[in-house]
Amino acid sequence: MADERKKNGISLVLEHLGTTAYRMVEELGNVFVLFLQCVTGLVRPPSEFRNIMKQMEEVGIRSLPVVLVTAMFTGMVLALQSWSGFQRFQATHFVGSVVALSITRELGPVFAGLMVSGRVGAAMAAELGTMKVTEQIDALVTLATNPVKYLVLPRVIAATAVLPVLVIFADFVGILGGYFVAVYLLGANPYLYVNKTYQYLTFTDIYTGLIKAAVFGFLIALISCYNGFNAEGGAQGVGRATTRAVVASSMAVLVSDYFMTSFMF
Amino acid sequence: MPTIEIRGLTKRFGNKVVLDGLDLTVPGGRNTVVIGGSGTGKSVLLKCVLGLLRADEGEIRIGGEDVMKMDERELVRVRRRFGMLFQGAALFDSMNVEDNVAFALRRLHKYPERQIRNVVEEKLAMVGLYNIQSLMPSELSGGMKKRVGLARAIASEPEILLYDEPTTGLDPIMADVINELIIRLRVSLGVTSISITHDMKSAYKIADHIAMLYKGKIIEVATAEEIRHSTNPVVSQFVEGRAQGPITAEHEEFIRFVRRGGGSGVQEEQ
Ligand SMILES: Nc1ncnc2c1ncn2[C@@H]1O[C@H](COP(=O)(O)OP(=O)(O)OP(=O)(O)O)[C@@H](O)[C@H]1O
Ligand SMILES: [Mg+2]
Numbered sequence: 001m002a003d004e005r006k007k008n009g010i011s012l013v014l015e016h017l018g019t020t021a022y023r024m025v026e027e028l029g030n031v032f033v034l035f036l037q038c039v040t041g042l043v044r045p046p047s048e049f050r051n052i053m054k055q056m057e058e059v060g061i062r063s064l065p066v067v068l069v070t071a072m073f074t075g076m077v078l079a080l081q082s083w084s085g086f087q088r089f090q091a092t093h094f095v096g097s098v099v100a101l102s103i104t105r106e107l108g109p110v111f112a113g114l115m116v117s118g119r120v121g122a123a124m125a126a127e128l129g130t131m132k133v134t135e136q137i138d139a140l141v142t143l144a145t146n147p148v149k150y151l152v153l154p155r156v157i158a159a160t161a162v163l164p165v166l167v168i169f170a171d172f173v174g175i176l177g178g179y180f181v182a183v184y185l186l187g188a189n190p191y192l193y194v195n196k197t198y199q200y201l202t203f204t205d206i207y208t209g210l211i212k213a214a215v216f217g218f219l220i221a222l223i224s225c226y227n228g229f230n231a232e233g234g235a236q237g238v239g240r241a242t243t244r245a246v247v248a249s250s251m252a253v254l255v256s257d258y259f260m261t262s263f264m265f
Numbered sequence: 266m267p268t269i270e271i272r273g274l275t276k277r278f279g280n281k282v283v284l285d286g287l288d289l290t291v292p293g294g295r296n297t298v299v300i301g302g303s304g305t306g307k308s309v310l311l312k313c314v315l316g317l318l319r320a321d322e323g324e325i326r327i328g329g330e331d332v333m334k335m336d337e338r339e340l341v342r343v344r345r346r347f348g349m350l351f352q353g354a355a356l357f358d359s360m361n362v363e364d365n366v367a368f369a370l371r372r373l374h375k376y377p378e379r380q381i382r383n384v385v386e387e388k389l390a391m392v393g394l395y396n397i398q399s400l401m402p403s404e405l406s407g408g409m410k411k412r413v414g415l416a417r418a419i420a421s422e423p424e425i426l427l428y429d430e431p432t433t434g435l436d437p438i439m440a441d442v443i444n445e446l447i448i449r450l451r452v453s454l455g456v457t458s459i460s461i462t463h464d465m466k467s468a469y470k471i472a473d474h475i476a477m478l479y480k481g482k483i484i485e486v487a488t489a490e491e492i493r494h495s496t497n498p499v500v501s502q503f504v505e506g507r508a509q510g511p512i513t514a515e516h517e518e519f520i521r522f523v524r525r526g527g528g529s530g531v532q533e534e535q
Contacts, residue, residue, distance in 0.1 A: 046372065127359075135355040138317045142349045143369040143417070144341065 031226050034148065038156055038222075041149030048154045055158035059120050059217075063166060066119060067112045071170035074107050075099055075177030083186050092188065096196035099178035104205045106261075108170045109163075113216035113253040116163060118246055121224040124155055125245030128228025129238035137229070152229070156221040163217030164210040171206065208264050215256055220249040266293035266424055266457045267328030267346070269314065274323035275481075276309055283309050285481025286323070293328075294455040296447065297486075298468045300503060301478030302512060307461045308352055310478070311427045314459070315347060316340045327425070345373070348423035352430050352461075354414035356402040362389070362413050363398035369421040388416040393442050408435045415443065419450065426450065428460040432467045440467060447471045465504055469493065477503060479512070 041048075082098045128151060131137050140147045175197060182188040224245040231241035269291040276284040283306040291297045299307050312318040314325055316332055325332045327343060335343065356365050366385045370376055376384055385398060392412040402410060411434055418426060431447065432440035444467050450456045451473075462468050468475055469489045476486040477500050485492070485500050495501050502510030 131357075134358075135351050135353060136357055138312070139349075139351060139355040139357070139417075141317060142315060142344060142347060143372065144345050144421075145368075145372055146341070 027226075030230075031222060034152065034226050034229070035222060037148040038153045041146060041153045044149070048150065051150065051154040052157050055154045056162050058123075059116070059155075059158050059221075060162035060165060063116055063119055064169065066115050067166050067170050068173050070111050070115050071103070071108060071174040072177040074111055075103055075174035075179075076181045078102055078107070078174075079178035079181040079186070083182065083188075092186075093192050093196055095182050095188065096178070096193040097200045099182075100175050100197045100201045101205060103174040103178070104171050104201065104209045106209070106257075108174055109167050109209045109212040109216060110253065110257055112163065112167050112170050112213060113220065113257075114250055116159070116166070116217065117220050117224075117249040117253055120159065121220050121245045121249040122242050124221060124224040125228040125231075125242045126238055128152075128225055129231030129241040132229060132231045133234055133237055147229075152222075152225040155225055156218060159217035159221035160214050161217070163213040163220075167210055167213040171209065208260075211264070212257060212260050215260060216253045219252040219256060223249045223252055266455045268293040268326075269425070269457065269459070270324075270326040271310075271314070272324045272326075274310070274313060274320050274325065276306070276313055276318065276320045282481055284313070284320070287478070287482055289476055289483045289486065291457060291459055292473070293457050294451065295473040296451050296458045296460060296471055297474045297476055298460045298462060298472035299476050299478055299483075300462065300465070300468060302503070303463075305478050306481060307478055308429055311349065311429055311459065311461065314427065315344060315349060345421075346424045347427065348418035348421065348425070349427040350411075350415050350418045350429055350431055352433075354402075354410040356405075356410055356413055356417070358402045360401075361398065362394075362400050362402070362405070365402070365413060366417045366420050368417065373421060375421060384420065385416075388420050389413070391419070391446055392416045393439060408439060411435065412439075412443070415446075422454070424456060426456050426458040428458065428462075430461055430463065432462060432464050440464065441470075444470050465506070479503075 078099045079095055082095045083092055086092045086094055086098075128137075131140075131151070137147045137151075140150060179190075179193060179197070182193055183190045227241045227245035227248065231237045269289075271287060271289045271291075274284050274287040274289075275282070287310065289297070289299075299310065301307050309318060313320045314327075314332070316335070320333060323333065327346070330343065332340065332343060356362075357368070360368070363382075363385050366388055367381050370381055370384060371378075389395065389397065392415050394409065394412055394416070397405070397409070397413075402413070405413065411431070415428075415431060418428075426447075428447065431443050435443060447458065447460065448471055451458060460468075460471060472489050474486055475489055475492040476483045477492070477497075478484075479499050485495060485497050487495065492500060492504060495504070498511050502512050
C-alpha cells in the first residue's frame with residue numbers, strides 16, 4: 001500500500017515535470033511563430049511608422065527616469081562596495097575602472113532590462129490582454145488589420161531600438177554616480193579617478209553592452225506581447241498574463257545575458 | 266450580392282459542443298435574423314463566419330468560396346467584404362470616436378484624409394450621433410458605444426454586415442432608428458446581413474428570414490410571419506417569451522427533482 005503510493009507519487013511528479021517541459025517547449029515554439037509573423041509583417045505594407053514612433057516614446061521617454069535612478073544608485077553602491085574591498089590591499093585607485101567596466105558591460109544593460117521588463121512588459125501585456133478579452137483584437141481583424149503587424153511589430157521594433165539608447169544614458173549616469181560617491185564621500189582624487197575610468201574602458205565594453213540591451217528589448221516586447229495576446233477570461237486573465245509577462249521577460253533577460261556574455265567575451 | 270451557405274458547422278470548446286452540425290443559408294441581399302437563447306452559440310456562429318474562430322467541421326461558403334479551407338492571407342481578402350458589430354461594441358479604447366470610425370478608412374486609404382472627417386460625420390449621423398468625434402469610448406454610454414460600433418462597421422461600406430444584438434441597450438426610439446438603418450442599408454445598398462437579436466419586435470421588423478438556433482442546430486428558418494405562428498413548440502415558446510415550455514422543461518424537471526428530496530442524494534455522494 002505504502003509502496004504503491006510512493007510509486008504514484010513519483011510517477012505523478014514525473015508526469016508533472018513532463019507536461020511542464022512540454023508546455024515550455026510548446027510556448028517557446030509559439031513565441032517563435034509570433035516572431036516570424038512579425039518578420040512577414042515587416043515587409044508588407046502599410047508601414048507602421050507612426051505606430052513605431054508612438055511606442056518608442058512610450059518605451060523610451062517614459063522609462064528614462066526609472067532607468068536613470070536605478071543606474072545612478074547602482075554606480076553609487078558599486079563605488080562604495082569596491083572601495084571598501086580595494087582598501088584592504090591599497091588599490092582604491094582602481095575603483096573608477098571597476099565601476100566603469102561593471103556598469104557598461106553588465107549592470108547598466110541588465111538593470112535597465114529588468115526595470116523595463118517590469119514597467120514596459122507589464123504595460124504591454126496588460127494593454128494587449130485587455131484588448132484581447134474585450135474583443136478589440138477581433139475587431140482589428142474585421143477592420144482589415146493584421147493585429148500582429150499593428151500591435152506586436154511596432155512594440156518589438158521600438159523596444160529593440162530604444163533600450164540601447166536608454167542604456168547609453170544609464171552607463172553615463174551610473175559612472176557619474178560612482179564618481180560622486182568616490183570623490184565627494186570617500187575622498188578619492190578626482191583626476192586619478194577619471195583617468196582610471198578611461199584607462200581600461202574600451203569601445204568593445206560599451207557596444208557589447210548595447211547589443212545586450214537591444215536583445216533584452218526584443219525579448220521583453222516579444223514575450224510580453226505574446227502573453228497579452230493569449231490572455232483569456234476577463235480581468236483575472238489579464239492579471240495573470242501580466243504577471244507571466246513580467247516573470248518570463250525578467251528571466252529571459254538574465255538567462256540571455258549569461259549566454260551572450262559567454263559567447264561575446 | 267454574395268450568398269452565405271453554412272453546412273454541417275461544428276464548433277466545440279473542450280468537450281462542450283456549441284454548434285452541432287448547423288446548416289443555414291443566408292440569401293444575398295437579404296437580412297437573416299438569428300434568434301436563440303442566451304449562450305446557445307449565436308455570437309460563436311458569427312465569429313466562425315468571419316474566421317475569427319476556427320470551426321471544427323463543416324463548410325462556410327461566401328459567394329461560393331469556402332472560408333474554412335482558406336489560409337490567413339485569403340481570409341484577410343474575404344474579411345474586407347465584411348463589417349461586424351460586436352456584442353460589446355469592442356471600440357478601441359485608446360482612440361477617440363473619430364479615429365475608431367475612421368480606422369478602416371485610413372488603413373485601406375479609401376478616401377483622402379480631407380474627406381475622412383466628412384465621412385465620419387455622415388456615418389455617425391446615420392446612427393443618430395452628433396458632435397462626439399473627440400470623445401473617448403470611456404466617456405460614452407453603453408448605447409452610444411453600440412452605435413459608434415455600428416458606425417465603424419458600416420464606415421467602409423461592406424457588402425456583408427454581421428450585427429450582434431444591434432438594438433440591445435438602446436431606448437425604444439433609438440432602437441427603431443437602428444432598425445430603419447439596417448433596413449435602409451439592405452434596400453439601398455443591397456447588403457447581405459445576419460443579425461442576432463433577442464428583441465422580437467426588432468426581429469419582425471428587420472428580418473427577411475428568421476432562423477432559430479437551439480441546441481447547436483438551426484431548427485427552423487422561415488419568414489417573420491411564419492415564425493410568429495410557428496407550430497414548433499420550441500420556436501413558439503421562444504418568440505412568445507413564455508417561461509413554460511420545452512426549452513425550460515429540462516430545468517423544471519431538475520427543480521422538481523431537487524424539491525422531491527432527490528437533492529439530498531446528490532449531497533450524500535459528495
Ligand atoms: N472562447 C471561448 N472559450 C470557451 N467557451 C466559449 C468561448 N466563446 C464562447 N464559449 C461558449 O460558447 C457558448 C455560446 O457562446 P455565445 O457567446 O455564442 O452565446 P450567445 O448565443 O451569443 O449568447 P448571448 O445571447 O448571451 O450573447 C457559451 O456557452 C460559451 O460558454
Ligand atoms: Mg452573444
